[in-house]
Amino acid sequence: xxxxxxxxxxxxxxxxxxxxxxxxxxxxxxxxxxxxxxxxxxxxxxxxxxxxxxxxxxxxxxxxxxxxxxxxxxxxxxxxxxxxxxxxxxxxxxxxxxxxxxxxxxxxxxxxxxxxxxxxxxxxxxxxxxxxxxxxxxxx
Amino acid sequence: xxxxxxxxxxxxxxxxxxxxxxxxxxxxxxxxxxxxxxxxxxxxxxxxxxxxxxxxxxxxxxxxxxxxxxxxxxxxxxxxxxxxxxxxxxxxxxxxxxxxxxxxxxxxxxxxxxxxxxxxxxx
Amino acid sequence: xxxxxxxxxxxxxxxxxxxxxxxxxxxxxxxxxxxxxxxxxxxxxxxxxxxxxxxxxxxxxxxxxxxxxxxxxxxxxxxxxxxxxxxxxxxxxxxxxxxxxxxxxxxxxxxxxxxxxxxxxxxxxxxxxxxxxxxxxxxxxxxxxxxxxxxxxxxxxxxxxxxxxxxxxxxxxxxxxxxxxxxxxxxxxxxxxxxxxxxxxxxxxxxxxxxxxxxxxxxxxxxxxxxxxxxxxxxxxxxxxxxxxxxxxxxxxxxxxxxxxxxxxxxxxxxxxxxxxxxxxxxxxxxxxxxxxxxxxxxxxxxxxxxxxxxxxxxxxxxxxxxxxxxxxxxxxxxxxxxxxxxxxxxxxxxxxxxxxxxxxxxxxxxxxxxxxxxxxxxxxxxxxxxxxxxxxxxxxxxxxxxxxxxxxxxxxxxxxxxxxxxxxxxxxxxxxxxxxxxxxxxxxxxxxxxxxxxxxxxxxxxxxxxxxxxxxxxxxxxxxxxxxx
Numbered sequence: 142x143x144x145x146x147x148x149x150x151x152x153x154x155x156x157x158x159x160x161x162x163x164x165x166x167x168x169x170x171x172x173x174x175x176x177x178x179x180x181x182x183x184x185x186x187x188x189x190x191x192x193x194x195x196x197x198x199x200x201x202x203x204x205x206x207x208x209x210x211x212x213x214x215x216x217x218x219x220x221x222x223x224x225x226x227x228x229x230x231x232x233x234x235x236x237x238x239x240x241x242x243x244x245x246x247x248x249x250x251x252x253x254x255x256x257x258x259x260x261x262x263x264x265x266x267x268x269x270x271x272x273x274x275x276x277x278x279x280x281x
Numbered sequence: 282x283x284x285x286x287x288x289x290x291x292x293x294x295x296x297x298x299x300x301x302x303x304x305x306x307x308x309x310x311x312x313x314x315x316x317x318x319x320x321x322x323x324x325x326x327x328x329x330x331x332x333x334x335x336x337x338x339x340x341x342x343x344x345x346x347x348x349x350x351x352x353x354x355x356x357x358x359x360x361x362x363x364x365x366x367x368x369x370x371x372x373x374x375x376x377x378x379x380x381x382x383x384x385x386x387x388x389x390x391x392x393x394x395x396x397x398x399x400x401x402x403x404x
Numbered sequence: 405x406x407x408x409x410x411x412x413x414x415x416x417x418x419x420x421x422x423x424x425x426x427x428x429x430x431x432x433x434x435x436x437x438x439x440x441x442x443x444x445x446x447x448x449x450x451x452x453x454x455x456x457x458x459x460x461x462x463x464x465x466x467x468x469x470x471x472x473x474x475x476x477x478x479x480x481x482x483x484x485x486x487x488x489x490x491x492x493x494x495x496x497x498x499x500x501x502x503x504x505x506x507x508x509x510x511x512x513x514x515x516x517x518x519x520x521x522x523x524x525x526x527x528x529x530x531x532x533x534x535x536x537x538x539x540x541x542x543x544x545x546x547x548x549x550x551x552x553x554x555x556x557x558x559x560x561x562x563x564x565x566x567x568x569x570x571x572x573x574x575x576x577x578x579x580x581x582x583x584x585x586x587x588x589x590x591x592x593x594x595x596x597x598x599x600x601x602x603x604x605x606x607x608x609x610x611x612x613x614x615x616x617x618x619x620x621x622x623x624x625x626x627x628x629x630x631x632x633x634x635x636x637x638x639x640x641x642x643x644x645x646x647x648x649x650x651x652x653x654x655x656x657x658x659x660x661x662x663x664x665x666x667x668x669x670x671x672x673x674x675x676x677x678x679x680x681x682x683x684x685x686x687x688x689x690x691x692x693x694x695x696x697x698x699x700x701x702x703x704x705x706x707x708x709x710x711x712x713x714x715x716x717x718x719x720x721x722x723x724x725x726x727x728x729x730x731x732x733x734x735x736x737x738x739x740x741x742x743x744x745x746x747x748x749x750x751x752x753x754x755x756x757x758x759x760x761x762x763x764x765x766x767x768x769x770x771x772x773x774x775x776x777x778x779x780x781x782x783x784x785x786x787x788x789x790x791x792x793x794x795x796x797x798x799x800x801x802x803x804x805x806x807x808x809x810x811x812x813x814x815x816x817x818x819x820x821x822x823x824x825x826x827x828x829x830x831x832x833x834x835x836x837x838x839x840x841x842x843x844x845x846x847x848x849x850x851x852x853x854x855x856x857x858x859x860x861x862x863x864x865x866x867x868x869x870x871x872x873x874x875x876x877x878x879x880x881x882x883x884x885x886x887x888x889x890x
Contacts (some may be wrong), residue, residue: 158428172343177363181370215421220419226468233411266367273374277381286735299583306572315572322579326586331801361538365582368545372575375552378570378613386561
């Protein structure tokens, strides 16, 4: 009985938790939070899924190879965005000086490359938290 | 002097928590308590950092585009501490992984017993 | 382009580090070679930066185009460039040894180990070149995490326990460093070293504040660099790690932390300020205790790797003693010792690793009996490095002891030369018996299948050359020392 209550409530809540995590990531330049906090919320939502529904069902959805790949992918994304500045002739991690259009402050798609970097950081933190949890919970 | 001490209470509390964390790491022999102790220590340092960025009477540091002479709280320490928290989480995760591995290899997570097992190994 | 070279070095090492596990499955040998080549290229780039820094002055780069104090600044002084060159050279030579050690490791483990070593190198490079306190803290933590990983690489039980002990103590150290950074920021409002030191000098702060900042930095960095009495994690961690990891940890990592501590101290307070605070004499006392205690503990060890680890504690004491003496000669002696001890310790660890492998994994010193006939070239390198550690005249270690002796006499601190002499005698007492055993001991003769120790010969050659001709390097270091102190 308690098991069924947990499952029903979690399956109702999880989409909202993940939506909130994505909101925090996307609004990193407008409100507190940003990549780290949003990525952690996403990662914790996946850990909640493991705790309620079991390790195997999460392994079916996000296998080891995918989470390892996402980890490396997130770091390479960050480095690639940094290199955009270098390729345009100015220094590393340049935003305005590299000629990226900044848009009007307060809008969602403003401030140039900051949104792109934040999304990369969010993906990386979420996948890292999931990998860490896999390592801690598995038997060997 | 006492009113200066009371006026700066965040720093005092941060120093106190730091001392408590340090004592926890050094005095308990259970490895899990040591890991919790280092977490408490790091939390105290974060508290110190964030408290130092506070400006009395300041607003949260989200720019209000309509009026331009509002005093904002310093946002820099909060951004630094976000990075610090992530580092602390990684270190704790690594420490917990090592504790699990030690438990599997030694059968105990008490530091004194582990020292005894290791000295029996080497004897 | 040259302005961005420091950042390019660090970023390329990081990116390759994260690409390695993806490619190691099918292209294992290629990945190892590429990683080694990349660190060699980084060494070349550091040499270029050193040349530029010596001739035209330090290279300042502002990340993201934001100028200091609002942005993060990266500066390459002669000191930073020299440390970067030493670091990348030793890492690249050890990386050429790694495939030999990793022959029977599974693919995935090789991949992650290469990631950790490249991450460690990138973080140490970033640590030496950064001019911003919080940036230094982030790189400090990244390098610490990478080194926890490489200590825990072996499967046996002592490795896990050693890694956890190292982790707990190093995190306490990082906590102290972060607290000191926090107090500096709260008091001065700047995180940039240059601006913060100006604010500390001009603002009329109660002296206890600067004293607290200095002490917290000393304890924090002292735990990570292995200063007595905060060195207790070092013997376990450095002896339980795989051979290449021990060579990197003893030879490179603890030194860089010591140099960064000196950079923060001299940068924030200046040489005269340190003397006034009494921190210099505290460092001198702790360093001398390190030297004597480390050598004394090394004498009684029967496990070769633990003995080499205690010897590292003693040698790091020399480096701290040089920084504590201040002045051009003291600092130049410390930096020279950073260079040659890196070479000596890596040579010792790599050649001892070959002997341990020969004896089936036993690390006991009696395994060294008569090995000179079985493994002539590795043991010749071992002898060269051991005699350099003792400090015989035409070999590398002599210049450090001479400079420290000189600096101590001219500063009027007469117990420093006494400590240097006693420690040389102690070094001889634990190294010479092993050298004797190697060449004149008895062992049953049997054929050794694989005598190669890749990467050992370049290390030993550089050591011999530096020992014979220390002049040019000492000139460079004296100039670097002048930059540090002013």
